Amino acid sequence: MIEVDRLHKSYFVHRRDPGLRAALRSLWHRPREEVKAVDGVTFRVGAAERVGFLGPNGAGKTTTLKVLSGLLHPTSGQVSVAGHTPQDRSREFLQQITLVMGQKQQLLWDLPPSETFLLNRAIYDIPRPQYQETVAELTELLGLRGLLDKPTRQLSLGERMKCELAVALLHRPRILFLDEPTIGLDVTMQATVHGFVRAYNERFGATVLLTSHYMDDVAALCPRVLVIDHGHLIYDGSLDELVRRVRPDKRVLLKLSRPVEARDLQKIGGIVSHTDAQAVLQVSQSELQTAVQRALAQLPVIDLTIEDPPLEEVMRELFERGVSEGAA
């Protein structure tokens, strides 16, 4: 469905020091520098897969999505999406994809979303019965009742995002590129978006490629993740495997019936946090069984939970370690 082979995308940016002298100098001399936004990325995504794109700001995630959706021309390398070359932007290609950007909108600002719906029906040439069925389905799944006839500018951020998703999916694309689709949304709305994307993927067998800073988005939606840093792909695999490789330690969460001394906890594992009522310990995978037995035997434990470290922590550690060690 999506094939990317040694993709490179570079930009030239002008550099200038602050100040009047630098401004005057820039009139006749503007040094420019090549920035490699994407540097030799290769991957494949199959039909109906849900894949998360992870990486820090400026890693090259959004640039890759923009190349895949035909907005940017690659500097070099091969890209094929549903058998099309994206940058040709053929009608057949554009009919099959959608790109939802959390920070950009396609809804007409001063008109109700229903106007953009009708406009897209005409542009995508959607047959009337399919249009009516899709609108009814999206209204149900996203809870759009009562929203479609209000001017877009009067909708809340969450309401607008739901309408953005709906208008982007009206033509039933087979490939969804979602760039920060939940940015600025509250937890309830994030959950609605997760549920909806998953339902759409299952109902239509659509391929989903998602970037997000919210690890919850990725954990909830994507069995497979691609990790990109400084334009390089440093990991391609399951999220669980990534966590195991980067942070093989487990978190043991103990609820305590009475306060315990830190030195007693240290005998069992590294202390992540410690209060009178609970303690979180970091324990390596190989010592987990022993640690749990000792905690239950030696400490006043009323409840015990074993968890993976939080994804944010895993990612922070991954990017701090750098590409060389990375997820290898």
Added chain:
Amino acid sequence: MSLRAAARAYPALLRTGFASAVAYRAEFLIWMFSTNMPLIMLALWAAVARSGPVGAYSERGFAAYYLCTLLVRLLTGSWVVWELTMEIRQGVLAMRLLRPIHPLVAYSAENLAAVPLRGMVALPVVCILMWSVRGQLGHDPFLWIMLPPALFGAWLLTFLVMALIGTLALYFESATSIFEAWLGVSAVLSGYLVPLDLFPQAVQRIALFLPFRFLLSFPVELMLGKHGAQHALALLGAQWLYVAAALLATNLVWRAGLRRYAAYGG
């Protein structure tokens, strides 16, 4: 993008464009009434002509010229250069590029859709004013038949030149200063400020072959009956040749520019 698909979507684009123009009606009206330069020029030249005709223009002749200029200007105005420049700079163009319709086709519909609203407000006023100078208007029905294609040609040429200059924002950081320069030359050589036949012969000869005349002066000349049928037809042909050239140039610059597009932001 297939032409057939664009033609199918065009009525919906026009309808949405009209709805947007209605939504922005207050701003739209202010913009429209700010197109008052022909009236200012009319006041100036009418005062000059009171003491005797200037070239071929009497006081009423100037009134007819500038009222026709105002009408043509109102019916052929476009704003795509500002919209395009802003959308390229802010990365908003990306959302248009994702749709299976050429963004310039969508822009054209949005601009064209405002014409009926502009007409509804402007036409009654301008028609009443023009009734007062009806004796100065042309009488050849053939020239009046040629007026709609000439007006459409003028609108299309205005739109395409704006689109062409706006597209330059894909190459430079801003194209509006280039457009300001174009606008300055155009105000003089299109007959917006001064009728072209009042210029010295040398300037007239140059102006007659440049595209500026076909943006404004040519439809005005038809309304004032300044040409014989055959000459007017030749001029209409020349206008549409300029339209074709502008279409070709815009398309080339657009295609090459998209290769450089950076889709800033988000």
